[in-house]
Amino acid sequence: MTEIPQAIQDKKTDKELYSYQKGAIDQIFEKFETAPDDHHLLYQLPTGGGKTVIFSEIVRQYLKNHKKKVLIMTHRVELCKQTSEMLTSFGVLNKVVNSTADLSDQDQYSCFVAMVETLNNRLNDDKLDISDVGLVIIDEAHYNSFTKLFKFFENSFILGVTATPLSSNRNLPMKDNYDELIVGESIQSLIDNEFLAEVEVFQYNMGLTSLEIGPNGDYTVKSSDDLYSAVNMLDQLLQAYLTHSKGKKTLIFNNGINTSIQVYYHLRAEGLPIMHLDNTATKKQRKKILKWFRDTPDAILTSVSILTTGFDEPTIDTIILNRATRSLTLYFQMIGRGSRILNNKSKFSVIDLGNNYQRFGPWEADLDWHAIFNNPNYFIDNLYSDEELESNFKYEMPEELREEFSKSKDVYFDIKKTYQDATFNGISSKVVLEKSIEHHAYICVENSEDVYDALGLAKMLGEDIDYRIDKYAKCISKSTHNFVSWLKNDYRLKLRAHLRDNFDEIYEQIHGHPPIEE
Structure with a gap:
């Protein structure tokens, strides 16, 4: 077992920032200095990389060097509490703006933490003074519930943080709300350096x-x-x-x-x-x-x-x-x-x-987050459909059943390739099922002493038969329920008949001699 570095164990208590976190903070502060005051910046970092730690340190440094206030938005009550506790541990005095919060003392705070819906209500009721908010931080920024609040912060620097810069609503792409994306450490890098x-x-x-x-x-x-x-x-x-x-x-x-x-x-x-x-x-x-x-x-x-x-x-x-x-x-x-x-x-x-x-x-795996941020629809539209995924599945026998066919080196039969070969050679597609039945019969005989054993094994092949027929039906583009059901029943009947008629011949082909009669 790899020993975890002491710095990782002590992280929660000494607030030591890792090199990649310091690098991210430096990049973000460079944008504070060079970009317009109303710049919208999105920062990506994988789950577990310490996004809350990073933006808590950003808040601490921002308040130290700027004479404006900070507002942090979350979409869940639990995140509000966790964020507030993390800020406090960084020495940032903050106030949680929830449905019961007394805002009469808001002038005493320079940092606020609020859930999006509560904040929306307070702003529409004009209960919270945001005239001096210079930095707005949005946690889990891929959720679109935040965008309705942007109108209140037209002169503020907005920093969104997320593990996945892909909007939860394809009709509201993040590139429409953020000017720029900074990509943080990759998951594989965090694994290699024992952070994940x-x-x-x-x-x-x-x-x-x-x-x-x-x-x-x-x-x-x-x-x-x-x-x-x-x-x-x-x-x-x-x-x-x-x-x-x-x-x-x-x-x-x-x-x-x-x-x-x-x-x-x-x-x-x-x-x-x-x-x-x-x-x-x-x-x-x-x-x-x-x-x-x-x-x-x-x-x-x-x-x-x-x-x-x-x-x-x-x-x-x-x-x-x-x-x-x-x-x-x-x-x-x-x-x-x-x-x-x-x-x-x-x-x-x-x-x-x-x-x-x-x-x-x-x-x-490393993803091109910039490409996904800039062209989200291309990414979404190119996800495999379930039909495409399943067309590439390869049936694998359950372990217990595979043991019944232990004498067979390979029990898989490629329906799709057999169909393609038949089509290429101008042969009727019926040959696909004929060859499949021959293969099933062969592995049944290969693992049997007599025809009764073989027929017993054939009964165990139900899932494999169904898989092959479903695959075949897709190949010939006929998939009505009744037709596929008929094919499955017909296949079983033909397999049993093939075993009864050809057991001795197949056995001799395998063993070099006919079955020994007791």
């Missing part, structure tokens, strides 16, 4: 074509709930957990409260230590559940959206993405919850049950 933990990803090929995309560009809760609350999907989640994360602290992300509740009951029935949390929980309930999660080494917490931001629990070992998303921001936020480093933790796991890894690429 390494990730190990376990991918599962998921059939997601039933999911529907809503007006916000992401999958709808209803279609996600319908798919992920099905028993077979719950079983797959359970098996993935038992295989890769049993006994480890695990955080599960879902795209629907019903799914999360079903996950809770399904895993609890197996005697596993699990709790469920969503945004309907009271503050007291949330606090109790998160304390249990923190204090229980093998705890499983199944959740819905609420823990994607403003939640820091370094003891998490595994993140399970029990959902699909088309939001790059959400993808990074969910995985980032497990990336915090600890003295006894330098690695974490991600179990992807939503084809997210195939859709966006590795979490730690």
Whole structure:
């Protein structure tokens, strides 16, 4: 296990800034000095890189060198509190502007922290004096709820900070609200320098074509709930957990409260230590559940959206993405919850049950953030569709079934390539299924002593048969439910008939002699 440098362990207490954080601060202050007073600057840094530390030091230095005030905006109550505490630890006297705040003493403060909706109400009611605010800092700047407040700060320098400079609404691109982007340290660099933990990803090929995309560009809760609350999907989640994360602290992300509740009951029935949390929980309930999660080494917490931001629990070992998303921001936020480093933790796991890894690429891969900032629609439009992703899936037999075919070196049959070869040579597409049946028959005989064994193995190939037929149906562009169902039944009948008629011949081809009769 890599030993964590002492500076990292002591960071929260001595406020020592790392070299990349100092570099970012220098870059930003250079813009303060050279850019117009109303410049809009966006700064990108991965989750876990210390954005709050950086802008807290910026506030401290700004107030020391400028005779203007600072306002920090967040989109969540929890972030308000955390930001205020961090500022205080940097020696910055600040006031939280919430719904109950008494603003009669606002003249005594030069730094304010506010949640966007509360601030909007206070500004529209003319309850907060912002005439002397020279710097506005926006945390999680990719959320669009902030843009409606820009009209109040037309003469202020605005600094947005985010891990992902891609707007949550494609109709409101960030380049329309920010003049410039500064890109911070990469995830891989933070891993290499032991600021973030390494990730190990376990991918599962998921059939997601039933999911529907809503007006916000992401999958709808209803279609996600319908798919992920099905028993077979719950079983797959359970098996993935038992295989890769049993006994480890695990955080599960879902795209629907019903799914999360079903996950809770399904895993609890197996005697596993699990709790469920969503945004309907009271503050007291949330606090109790998160304390249990923190204090229980093998705890499983199944959740819905609420823990994607403003939640820091370094003891998490595994993140399970029990959902699909088309939001790059959400993808990074969910995985980032497990990336915090600890003295006894330098690695974490991600179990992807939503084809997210195939859709966006590795979490730690370098992205061209400037290109995404300048051309967000190009990036979004070029994400793979679920149909495209699934067309590249390769069926893999479950381990237990693969053992039944242990004498076969390769059990995979490439339907798409066989179809392309047939088309190129002007042969009927029917030959694809004929060759597939021959291949299935061959591996059944290869692992059998007699025809009855072979027929028994053929019955176990249901998932593989369905996969091959679905692939074939896409190749020939015929995918009506009735047609595909008929093909699957017909295939099974022909496979059994082929085994009965040709067992001896195939056996002799494999072994060099006919089957030995007892």
